[in-house]
Amino acid sequence: MSTLRAALLVALKDLQLEVRTKEILTSTGLFAVLVVTLGSLAFYTDPVSSPNVAPGVLWISILFCGILLIGRSWALERENDAVFGLLLAPIPRASIYIGKTISALVLLFVIELLLVPLCLIFFQIEASGIMLPLLALIFLGSVGFVSTASLFSAVGIRTRARDLMLSVLVFPLVAPALLASAVATRELFAGATTAEILGWMRILTAFDLLFVGFGVWVSRHLLSET
Amino acid sequence: MKLDFEEVSVAGLTKSYGPTLALAGVDLSFSAGSVTVIQGSNGSGKSTLLWLLAMLAYPTRGEIRYGKYGVSRADGLRGRIGFVAHQLQLYPGLSGHENLLLAAKLQNIPYAEKRATDLCEALSLGEYWDRPVRTYSRGQAQRVSIARALLHEPRLLLMDEPATGLDAKSTASVVGLIEQEKQDGAIVIVVTHEAKFASQVADRVLHMDRGRLVEPEA
Numbered sequence: 001m002s003t004l005r006a007a008l009l010v011a012l013k014d015l016q017l018e019v020r021t022k023e024i025l026t027s028t029g030l031f032a033v034l035v036v037t038l039g040s041l042a043f044y045t046d047p048v049s050s051p052n053v054a055p056g057v058l059w060i061s062i063l064f065c066g067i068l069l070i071g072r073s074w075a076l077e078r079e080n081d082a083v084f085g086l087l088l089a090p091i092p093r094a095s096i097y098i099g100k101t102i103s104a105l106v107l108l109f110v111i112e113l114l115l116v117p118l119c120l121i122f123f124q125i126e127a128s129g130i131m132l133p134l135l136a137l138i139f140l141g142s143v144g145f146v147s148t149a150s151l152f153s154a155v156g157i158r159t160r161a162r163d164l165m166l167s168v169l170v171f172p173l174v175a176p177a178l179l180a181s182a183v184a185t186r187e188l189f190a191g192a193t194t195a196e197i198l199g200w201m202r203i204l205t206a207f208d209l210l211f212v213g214f215g216v217w218v219s220r221h222l223l224s225e226t
Numbered sequence: 227m228k229l230d231f232e233e234v235s236v237a238g239l240t241k242s243y244g245p246t247l248a249l250a251g252v253d254l255s256f257s258a259g260s261v262t263v264i265q266g267s268n269g270s271g272k273s274t275l276l277w278l279l280a281m282l283a284y285p286t287r288g289e290i291r292y293g294k295y296g297v298s299r300a301d302g303l304r305g306r307i308g309f310v311a312h313q314l315q316l317y318p319g320l321s322g323h324e325n326l327l328l329a330a331k332l333q334n335i336p337y338a339e340k341r342a343t344d345l346c347e348a349l350s351l352g353e354y355w356d357r358p359v360r361t362y363s364r365g366q367a368q369r370v371s372i373a374r375a376l377l378h379e380p381r382l383l384l385m386d387e388p389a390t391g392l393d394a395k396s397t398a399s400v401v402g403l404i405e406q407e408k409q410d411g412a413i414v415i416v417v418t419h420e421a422k423f424a425s426q427v428a429d430r431v432l433h434m435d436r437g438r439l440v441e442p443e444a
Contacts, residue, residue: 001334009331017319020358081313084282085325085374088315089332090228090305 003098006091010099014073015106024072024107028065032115035061040122047124051189054123058115059141059182063174065111066145070104071166074153083157097219101150101212108142125189133194134185140204141181144211145174151215177207229302231293232258234279234382234413238288241274241437248274250437251288258381261404261414263424266434272417273312275434276384279415280309292382305333308380310388314371318360322351322370325359326377333378345373349399364391372400376407383407385416389423401426 018024039057077083077100086096116134120127149170156165184200235255241248249271256262264272277283278290281300289296292303309315316325323342330338346352349369359367368391375383383404389397404427407414418424424431433440 001332006332009328013317013320013328016324017317021319076317076319079318081311081315082317083315084309084311084313085315085317085329086332087282088280088304088307088309089329090301090303090334091332092301 001091001095003092003095006089006095007098007102010086010096011102011106014076014100014103017076018103018107024069025110027072028069028107028111029114031068032061032065032111033118035064036115036118036122040119050123051125052186054119054125054189055182055185057123058119058185059178061115061119062108062112062138062142063145063171063178065115066104066108066142066149067166067170069107069111070146070149070153071163073100073104073107074150074157078157093220094216097150097154097215100154101147101215104146104150105142108146109139112138112142130188133188133197136201137181137184137188137197137204140201140208141177143208144177144204147208147212147215148174148177151211151218154219177204177211180204180207228305229292229295229299230306231295231303231381233291233293235291236275236279236288237291239275239278239285239290240287241271241278241283242286247437249278249285252437252439254432254439256382256413256415258411258413259408260429261408261416261427263416263418263428263431264434265417265419265424265431266440269436270434271437272434273386274437276309276311276386276415276417279382280307280384282309305378306381308375308378308383310368310371310375310385312386312390314367316359316367316370316374319358321356321358322346322362322366322373323355325370326374329374330377335378338377341377342373345376348403349373350396365393365396368392369396369399372403376403379410379412380407381412383412383414385414385418387418387420388416389418389420397423 036057039060043053043057116138149166152166152170180200180203184197187197233255237253239249239252252275264275266272278285281297281304295303320328326342327338330342335341346355349372351369351373354362354366359370368388372388388400392400404414404416416427
């Protein structure tokens, strides 16, 4: 079976589980709304300074929600040792990592579809003209972050200190992508054109390619003996 | 491509977890159409042996051969191995049917639905087929796990305490299924503490203690 087909089966299984239980979206979505609401109440000053604050609140929300979501997604694999059911199948090991990354990305995008309008409304940011580049930035930032966090979740599936490891290792590693995303979003909110933030997008694309490629390569070995 | 083999052999098989020696140089072979029961006290290395044979862990030393193939051909061999583990390896949020279909798709079985239905009947899974596994009793989930292991008609069937939680009728079904697998030429290795179950299925009984094969106590 091809890696991509097996990855899609793994991703569809995760999404089927989520449609059934709504466990991840409910808990993470509520958390996201809470963070954005608290951020807007605590940091909001006036319409002039709010574009400087909003990107921080938006990306902190995405980061925390992503960590929660990915942690929960891999916890499903630990329950009943279900991941070994996947490992027993004659599929490429990398497909498990790719499938889990795809499903986490889809779920995070659903949360982001809730987060972005809330953030724009609470911080009174004019949406016209920035939606497409903003969505592109969020997509690029999320891919790098989710691929890295998924990789370390795969590493930690049989490790007791998995949550600590996820926080301690993932945050520094994804810091460049998050900083680039936050700065590019700030520029966009401050009135920069798409052409002006293209450099940031290139950095994010390079980061994504690097971490997705590294994740696919490493996961073959990591998931071989858990 | 699924690889075929008529014999499984292990030589000098050793597995340690840090300072703990789980298997200490085991030599064994298992041939097609036979049922081997392995018994022993807790921590004697029985389950570790099954995990190594299922290629879910690597030996620290020693070798496992599946006919002429080694573990380097794992991708082709995995489609020939069925494993009923002590932890049932099922997704609690999916129904028994969905768990089986997922396994069938991952195993690339073209006649998945029919095979799943046949096993459903053989193991009397029908009543709770479409309910989430988390609502099952241990015995019901155990039967789904057994069905999943048999789904792809494995050449090597590994079972860790397969009769756990099963009532007399279900145990009889499992005994029948093991007999059927044996008739079909499978290599069946069962770890069990249950003497009656062992006597019903075993062609040979091995005993393990502290990672080694030992003579049974009189």
